Amino acid sequence: MFDAMMHEFGPENVRGISGEWLAADDLADNLMSYNAGIQDMLSPEVAALNIFTGKMATRWGFSKVEGIETAGTPGNYINVSALFVRPEW
Template sequence: MLTDAMEAWRGAGRQVNGIRGVWNEGDLDSNLQSLNAAVQMGLTPQQAVWHTFTGKFARRNGFTRATIEPDFVAGNPGNFTEFFVTFS
């Protein structure tokens, strides 16, 4: 799904400048679970975002920066309940 979207934008000559991850608890919380697991293993949140599905996808597509949006982070490290990050 993300790969298709990326290819469609690039195929249309559009530049993709970033990917925003908006992760929270619920049915589609695999990124949040991966983030929390990596933090519980000793990584910082800044390092842990790259261990999520979206982080791996972003890296494969040439994005090298992850900016955490602290105003939109809820919970404690290793037990986040909401987390916003932008890969660029």
């Protein structure tokens, strides 16, 4: 799905990739992975890059994380959002 989106729009036309991960989602894997990274003492940016969305974004050149917003306590967040951008932007 991620690759299909990039091919459809063209990576040169994409300015950033926004992600939001919620505890209430049926697909809370990204949030659980992010929280695990925080519990392992990773920085918020590195934790975001280590989850599925971060890995896919990095594969397309969006390897800088900006604007991380969280709700909850560190390592047990219930909501996290982040923006993945190209380092040169």
